[in-house]
Amino acid sequence: MWTIIAQVFPYAIAFTVPLLITALGGLYSERSGVVNIGLEGLMVVGFFTGALVISKLELTIPDTAIWLGLLAALAAGALFSLLHAFACVSLNANQVISGTAINMIAGALTVFLARNMTGSGNILIIHGLVRRSVPVLSKIPVAGKLFFTQTYATTWLVLAILIVSWFVLYRTSFGLRLRACGEHPQAADSAGINVYRMRYVAVMVSGAFAGLGGAIILVTYSGEFTGTVSGLGFLALAALIFGQWKPLGVLGATFFFGFASTIANVSQVIPALSGIPGILLKNFPYIVTLVVLVLSSKYSQAPRAAGEPYDKAKR
């Protein structure tokens, strides 16, 4: 059993990290009061931008290319999310519809451009990130093997962002203001906070993080832009709700999804699991999400004003 867990663990973490960073982005957006269902599309934008930049640069500057690609994905996600922010914050559009439009535009536009460049619509990168073991820490028994061997640098980057995000949201005045905009924007406004600007910033953070998430998929386990992140953005959205809009809750929820999906993927080669039909294993995360949503519906901690356009005239 131990060997199985030790074998599966790196894959589970690799799968969790893009989900985690994307859900964390969604957390900023929803905490400020804007539902961002376009996370899926924003991930695709990052996925594409990352592949584009890395494939162009990796022949000349192989090592820095990956990090430049991640940075470009971050920026592209933030820029693209402006479409959503403009529709939802400035025009009071229906946030779910705007998010759906973002998903469709991103999915179609990136493949359109990729196909124009490569013909097949896929963009291959030659080198991804290399898995490394953390020097001293990997020698710790049990935990060292699980957490500190064969890790990607991006995993540590995302965990650092998680900790910083927790600090920003709960220990800075910016975080307090952001959360106020999602709970009671009118009150926030009367306290002198610029709700519109706050929401713009939050949506852009969500775009940046989702873009980074898409690029992380590319440089860790995918290695090729394929035009879709197969529903990971939606899964991140579910993890956000599952994790009750809290950074640590999101960490737990995304890890659950990552671990459950990985188990389902490798179940055939694990004797203890090969007896369970794949259909059950694959559907397990989705069914559990529905059950958790039902159970937690009474105590839902959803930001009060999430999904509602802010109208200055309504006080």
Add this chain to the structure above:
Amino acid sequence: MKRFFSKSFVMALMAVVLGLLAGAVLMLVIGSNPASGYMYLFRGGLMSIERVGNTLATATPLILTGLSVAFAFRTGLFNIGAAGQMLIGGLCATAVGLTFALPKPVLLTLMVAAAVLGGALWGLVPGLLKAKFNVHEVVATIMMNWISYWTVYYVVPAYFKGAYLETESRKISDAASLKTEWLTGMFGGSYINLGLFLAVVAVIVIAFIIDRTTFGYELKAVGLNRHAAEYAGIKADRSIVMSMMIAGALAGLGGATFYVGYASNIQIGVLPTQGFDGIAVALLGGNSPWGVFGAALFFGLLHSGKGFMNAMTRIPPEIADTIIATIIYFSATSILVERNWDRLKRKVGGVK
């Protein structure tokens, strides 16, 4: 005439024009000529009777998924799960078609009924969760999409495996297909099938339900203001469940028209894009049944013409999806225009 130029029609038209303009800009960006691009796009969908048939056949599932999204919208529900409902409907129809050997009319009736039931079940679950536990239908329907994706992924290879490929089901027999000889012959061998008539009937029935029945009135009342509707004695919970079930049934029917009409087998590992295009269709059609019908025909034209355009120019076929996506974005933001519309009307036509 006055009705023809209604606000929602003008908005829709504007979104379409802006979407086509965005498409033209993209064609220019990649160095192609938009005029010839659009000429080939529309010729690809309309230049022969066969292509017209294909356009209609492409539009058929879009009419039904669009109707599904629009119907749920009227009750204030966002059905993002039309793709999953459609897929499961297709699976049910295919399963019945491959299992039983019956005379064509009986078999088709059973298959369509199975698709409708499957879709309705996939709508019932989010409906119940919304009504009883206040679980947001967007998340619930997304989960249902993936459950249907994985269900098809495992059920098809296990029970209906194709002759050559693991990734698709066996082909259904002619008796189990919504295609008929006279219709195919009339349109010069196109994909057009009986699904089109089912879709038109669905449009008429849904228009009747929404505009002419107490039930439809109650659904709309719940959509406009759930609390007010409850106060007036309408059972909002029941309306929500019924609305999602009917929406699911419509998308399930759409699945039948696609998987056993347009196509003749079901593939695994694909969520049908028609489910998401249905959102665009509903929006562009202003959530009214006949608006949905028109919008679906237009999107069907874009989709059926894009292959020809791709063959004649070097514009990738994804241009159609990009145009559709841009149209939704512009319909979502049409409020910008709407705000100024009334002001404009007052200025131009005087107050009526």
